[in-house]
Amino acid sequence: MTSSPVYRLARRRSGMAHFGLGPAPLILVAGGFTALIVLPLLTGSLVVGAAVAAGCGMAAFVPVPGAGPLYEAAPLVVRHLARRTGARHHWVAPLPLLSGAPAAVERPGDKAGRLLPPPLRGLEILTVPRTAATGAAHSLTPIGLIHDRRAGTLAAVLSSRGSEFGLLETADQHDRLSAWAQVLAHTARDSGVARLGWSLWSGPTPPSDHLLWLHDRQSGTATADHGPDQAAEDYQRLLENAAPALTRHDLRLWLSLDTRRLHRRAAPLDAAVQAALTFAERCRAAGLVVGDPDSPVDIAEALRLRADPSVAATLTRVRHTLAQQSGAISVLAGVHAGPLSMHARWNAVRIDDVWHRTFWVAQWPTAGLRPGWLDPLLFDASCVRTVAFVLEPVPARASRRRINADAVELESRMAVRERHGFRVPTHLAGAQAQVDEREAELHSGHVEYGYVALVDVTAPTLDDLDDASTQLAEAAAFAGVSEIRPLHGRHDLAWAATLPTGRVPARGLLR
Numbered sequence: 001m002t003s004s005p006v007y008r009l010a011r012r013r014s015g016m017a018h019f020g021l022g023p024a025p026l027i028l029v030a031g032g033f034t035a036l037i038v039l040p041l042l043t044g045s046l047v048v049g050a051a052v053a054a055g056c057g058m059a060a061f062v063p064v065p066g067a068g069p070l071y072e073a074a075p076l077v078v079r080h081l082a083r084r085t086g087a088r089h090h091w092v093a094p095l096p097l098l099s100g101a102p103a104a105v106e107r108p109g110d111k112a113g114r115l116l117p118p119p120l121r122g123l124e125i126l127t128v129p130r131t132a133a134t135g136a137a138h139s140l141t142p143i144g145l146i147h148d149r150r151a152g153t154l155a156a157v158l159s160s161r162g163s164e165f166g167l168l169e170t171a172d173q174h175d176r177l178s179a180w181a182q183v184l185a186h187t188a189r190d191s192g193v194a195r196l197g198w199s200l201w202s203g204p205t206p207p208s209d210h211l212l213w214l215h216d217r218q219s220g221t222a223t224a225d226h227g228p229d230q231a232a233e234d235y236q237r238l239l240e241n242a243a244p245a246l247t248r249h250d251l252r253l254w255l256s257l258d259t260r261r262l263h264r265r266a267a268p269l270d271a272a273v274q275a276a277l278t279f280a281e282r283c284r285a286a287g288l289v290v291g292d293p294d295s296p297v298d299i300a301e302a303l304r305l306r307a308d309p310s311v312a313a314t315l316t317r318v319r320h321t322l323a324q325q326s327g328a329i330s331v332l333a334g335v336h337a338g339p340l341s342m343h344a345r346w347n348a349v350r351i352d353d354v355w356h357r358t359f360w361v362a363q364w365p366t367a368g369l370r371p372g373w374l375d376p377l378l379f380d381a382s383c384v385r386t387v388a389f390v391l392e393p394v395p396a397r398a399s400r401r402r403i404n405a406d407a408v409e410l411e412s413r414m415a416v417r418e419r420h421g422f423r424v425p426t427h428l429a430g431a432q433a434q435v436d437e438r439e440a441e442l443h444s445g446h447v448e449y450g451y452v453a454l455v456d457v458t459a460p461t462l463d464d465l466d467d468a469s470t471q472l473a474e475a476a477a478f479a480g481v482s483e484i485r486p487l488h489g490r491h492d493l494a495w496a497a498t499l500p501t502g503r504v505p506a507r508g509l510l511r
Contacts, residue, residue, distance in 0.1 A: 006368030007177075008434060024071055025060040032056030067488050076489035080346055089344040091117045116338040119496035122150035123503065125296045125337065128269050144296035145272055146254075146501045153194055154268055155256040155502025156276030157294045157302070160198075162249065163287065166372065173371040179286035181446060187255070187279055188393035188447040192271060194258040195392040196279070199500040201250040201306055203384030203458070247381035252302055253290065255279050256502035300337035303499055307339040308352040309384045309458055342492060348465060349491040354384075354458050355465045358494035359472065361453040363483035376479045377455070383468035384458040388498040390505070394448040403442065407435050452505060455484065456498045 032053035039049035059071045067073035083089040093115055116123065128143040146155040165176060187193055255276055259268045276293045283290040294302070304311060343350040348357045365373075378387055394402075410432050417423070442448065457472050459465040469486070476484045487494040497505040 006370055008366075008368060009364040025069070028056045028060035028071060032060075065486075065488070068485070073489075080489045083344070088118075091342045093117075093338070093340045117342045117492070119342075119492050120338055120499075120501075120503075123148055123501055125299055126154075126269065127296050128273055141295045143273055143276075143293045144299045145269060145293075146299065148256075148501070148503055151503070152259050153256045153502055154259060154272040155254050155500075156272055156279075157299050157500050158253045158255075158276065158280055158283075159291045159294055159298065160251045160253050160283075161289050162251075163289050165287075166375075170371070176287050177371060180288070183279075183282045183286050184391070184393075184449060185445055185447045186282060188449070190275055190278070191263070191266075192257040192259070192261040193275065193393065194256045194261070195390060195502075195504060196253070196255045197388065197390040197500075197502075197504075198251060198253045199306075199386060199388040199498060200252075200378060201302075201309075201384075201386045202247060202379065202381040203309055204247055204381060249379070249381070250302065250305065252294075252500035253279075253283070254500045254502050299500075303337040303501070304339075306386055306456075306499055308354050310353050310460070344492045347486070347488050347491070348462065349495060351495070354460055355462055356456055356458055356491060356495045357465055357469055358454055358456045358487050358491050358498060359469075359484045360487055360494070361455065361476075361481055361483075362485045363481070365480035365482060367480070369480075374479055376475045377481070380471075380475045382471050383464075385468070385472065386456040386458070386498050388454045388456070388500075390452050390454075390497075391449045392451070392504075394450055396442065396447070399438075399442055399448040402448075403435060403439050407432075407439075410435065454487075454494055454498050454505070456495055 032055075035052035035056065036049045039052060040046045043049075059074070060069060062070045064070055064073035067076050080089075124147050126145045126147050128145055130141065130143060144157065146157065147153075148155070165173060168176070187196060257268070257272050257275055262268060262271050273293065280290045280292065339351045341350075341352055348355050350356075410428060414428055414432070417428075438448070455472060455476075457465065457468040459468045473484060493506065497503060
């Protein structure tokens with residue numbers, strides 16, 4: 001009987017390390033030792049050298065909660081204080097919102113037209129009419145694309161929902177995962193694809209959808225001679241009893257294309273739509289439940305819900321008119337997708353009426369993983385939570401260089417230990433086997449991806465936010481996540497990276 005396969009995640013690469021230290025701590029430690037020796041000779045005082053050496057040691061090793069070591073936290077503290085001094089930590093949307101001009105979302109040099117907060121500046125929702133090429137020429141609903149003018153990308157958003165994956169046999173689950181790996185491999189080879197990702201919003205929700213459905217049913221079945229259906233009354237009582245336990249999950253996939261990588265003759269909008277449709281077909285073939293690309297209104301509602309979940313009950317009661325579905329308000333969709341106010345603090349950011357705190361999964365489990373290992377982090381909806389993943393394909397040439405470098409490093413470390421008669425640790429032998437597996441998978445047609453995960457928790461008050469953060473840490477530990485770190489001093493930027501817009505964390509956001 002063969003054992004079922006397991007999956008492993010590569011540890012985060014933090015650059016070269018000597019004596020277990022990265023470049024920055026190593027420089028600080030070396031500078032501290034140099035100061036401890038040189039400064040007493042120059043000044044004649046041992047105290048000065050010891051003070052400088054102690055300062056270097058503190059900067060290298062003393063941690064700041066939520067910001068990493070002191071040498072990493074110092075720039076964040078300076079940035080936060082500078083923003084507060086310049087009153088740039090608080091933003092309110094200018095009124096009136098309905099300016100009527102498509103360029104009112106953001107016009108260079110026009111501060112009054114900047115209706116989106118700074119973390120979302122440069123984003124706009126474009127409208128692409130559905131044609132016969134999209135397979136839905138009969139539909140009046142347009143396709144929405146998110147244009148990031150700063151990064152030069154076009155992102156398509158696709159709604160998805162859960163399937164029967166958790167009920168499948170173990171062998172069938174592995175087949176589904178293998179099919180998803182093929183989707184990733186083929187998508188990485190498409191022209192212009194920069195990255196892809198998904199964003200799962202989960203949280204308690206009022207039974208509004210169920211009540212609306214029940215109201216429609218009662219309106220259609222009740223007559224003057226007969227009162228409301230008994231089954232409808234029983235169902236309504238069931239909803240009242242189950243309301244505290246009702247949850248909602250909103251999953252959005254997104255695919256981002258770099259317009260600079262496309263062929264010069266290719267139309268960027270058409271290429272982005274075609275790439276999204278191809279990606280959706282591949283996902284369906286792999287057993288995923290994925291819809292067509294979202295409309296501008298659908299994208300705006302998804303972003304609005306993640307900004308302030310308290311509007312969920314209102315959004316469920318919104319009835320789209322024919323003009324809305326045909327794209328008549330697509331010009332304003334990007335404006336209404338954004339919040340009305342934002343107030344950034346060191347340990348949280350307030351967006352409209354709720355508080356947000358974003359965490360970074362800094363270290364993943366190193367042991368073998370099986371299907372469903374991340375379920376505690378995904379489906380525990382004790383608080384409003386958004387889990388966002390960003391995947392970026394690594395070119396094959398870069399993957400080969402990285403595999404060769406890892407193999408040489410492991411062989412040299414093992415050779416040094418064997419030469420001096422030291423025992424080779426188990427983790428080194430296992431790491432060598434993992435490098436061999438990566439090389440075999442690369443030669444078999446798979447593609448390596450760089451990945452990052454952010455988790456945003458939302459609560460109406462700071463006390464509730466602290467409780468939600470504690471619950472998140474417990475759920476992450478139960479899933480086996482080694483380290484999850486709050487991104488203090490940059491929660492506004494991190495929150496923007498959790499939205500299904502194709503915008504990714506900046507290089508300086510995660511160190």
